[in-house]
Amino acid sequence: MLWFFVRRAPYLIYNALGFALFGISFAVQLSHVPADLGLNALASTSLYMLGVILFGRGLLTRQAISAPWGQFALVFALVLGGIAYFYYVHRNVLGRTLILNAGIATTLFITAWHLRRTFHNGVADRLLLIMLTLVGLHFVPRLVVALFSVIPGMSAESFYNSAFWRVNEYTALICGVLLGFSLFVTVASDHFRDMEHERDTDPLTGLLNRRGMLHAFQKWHRPGRTCWIALCDIDHFKQINDIHGHATGDIVLVRFAQLLNELYTHYRIIGRFGGEEFILILDDLPQEAVLQRLEALRLQVSQTDFSDEDWSHRVTCSIGCARLQRDTDFWETVRRADVLLYQAKREGRHRTMMEPARTEAPVVLSLGHAPAGEGVLVHKSSD
Incomplete structure (x- = not known):
């Protein structure tokens, strides 16, 4: 909706796709489509990672920073390879859980690292970078919860009833709201900055009036x-x-x-x-x-x-x-x-x-x- 109303901010389409893919990945995981558990794990993991990568791409595009595609691709390949290994070679639901969460956190940290120089650009940029970092850091306690509540050989039904999955649902909701709120603030800040720029700029020469x-x-x-x-x-x-x-x-x-x-x-x-x-x-x-x-x-x-x-x-x-x-x-x-x-x-x-x-x-x-x-x-x- 933000992108629809603020077409001058094309980076929002990447953020929107990131949110959408992350939501679709939840649906894929919970609906068991595809029904094969291995394919389901690979499909949902791919969507999770692509969603986070696109979200990061949007934040980097806003600052005219080139996306580190090589780093993103490496993390994506390692996560997908780890999921395949812990299902087809050494079936272990805990291993898959740890790898996916670590991969998402790493992608967020990579994005935050490339945005670090924007910390002093203004309140909105500072807020967005802090929220992004906090969302990445929250995966650390999630991994701890996974270590104590996810049993390597547990069934899918037991997994979705575990303490980790309940924490996962609540934290995903909170993080989504926080990042969404930060984007609202950022868009408003960009809009006011554009208005200020138009007010303070000579339209013919582009210099300050x-x-x-x-x-x-x-x-x-x-x-x-x-x-x-x-x-x-x-x-x-x-x-x-x-x-x-x-x-x-x-x-x-x-x-x-x-x-x-x-x-x-x-x-x-x-x-x-x-x-x-x-x-x-x-x-x-x-x-x-x-x-x-x-x-x-x-x-x-x-x-x-x-x-x-x-x-x-x-x-x-x-x-x-x-x-x-x-x-x-x-x-x-x-x-x-x-x-x-x-x-x-x-x-x-x-x-x-x-x-x-x-x-x-x-x-x-x-x-x-x-x-x-x-x-x-x-x-x-x-x-």
Whole structure:
């Protein structure tokens, strides 16, 4: 039902199949279909194991983690081979019980192991991983109960009346409810996260919008932490829209955003501030390192071909950057970066202007001719 109503979560179909196969395996085991006890044991075991494997595949798919098919196949083969051995070679119902339960627990642990890095992703992921681990761990006391209540040569009727089978029924119900509840919470969490993503993302470029950028900054920033805030504006963008149309302008914005994403490791947060203006938040690096990263972006933009079928042109950008001090307001720092940006535009565009660390006003330096030892303040094109 969850998958039917939340089609954007295809991983749920694997979880649904896992639950279904696990339930069918109970029916196969209790209905004695097929009637041959050996075939019945092999059929129900196969369904149990496939159900657990598919359930694990669903959880891994949700996190875009490749399923460890080799490990799953090995456990499946060992369990099925053990069931066949303890029926056709050395008939022993206790052996079959121990092997099946150990196989299910091992499959759950394999899934949990591959999901371990998701523990810190959020409350829903943490809850799901904890529940999965607990369900796997509960097989340990079940195995103990089996050792004391399942007699190697007991009949099928005695087996289904044993303490182990009663524990098996109750624990299967409880574990199913717990995992099902965890999935409900996970789906709700994913849905709200998708809504938050849509709210905080610019639909054209896929970057954070102003609200999303501020939200990301508030989550990252801590009292006393300093950083650099840069505003980047595409030069003569209005002319592009006026002469070539807004569709061409949109292409330029999208490709510009792609360049920012390619250089994402250089920046802490990237967002579209509005129109053709973008915001970049960098760690509190030395001034020269910050300028080097901003210059790499500016030069990369100037060397990128933004042409399409109807338009052939290259674009440039101007950048203004200010440092967020420990006692400075975020928006005040953005305002200072904006002043530097428009100063760069007034002085000819296609340049990077940084707020000096110790001087009162920016100093204009030609690209590649910054005197050694003087803090880097402004770079402009040598064209």
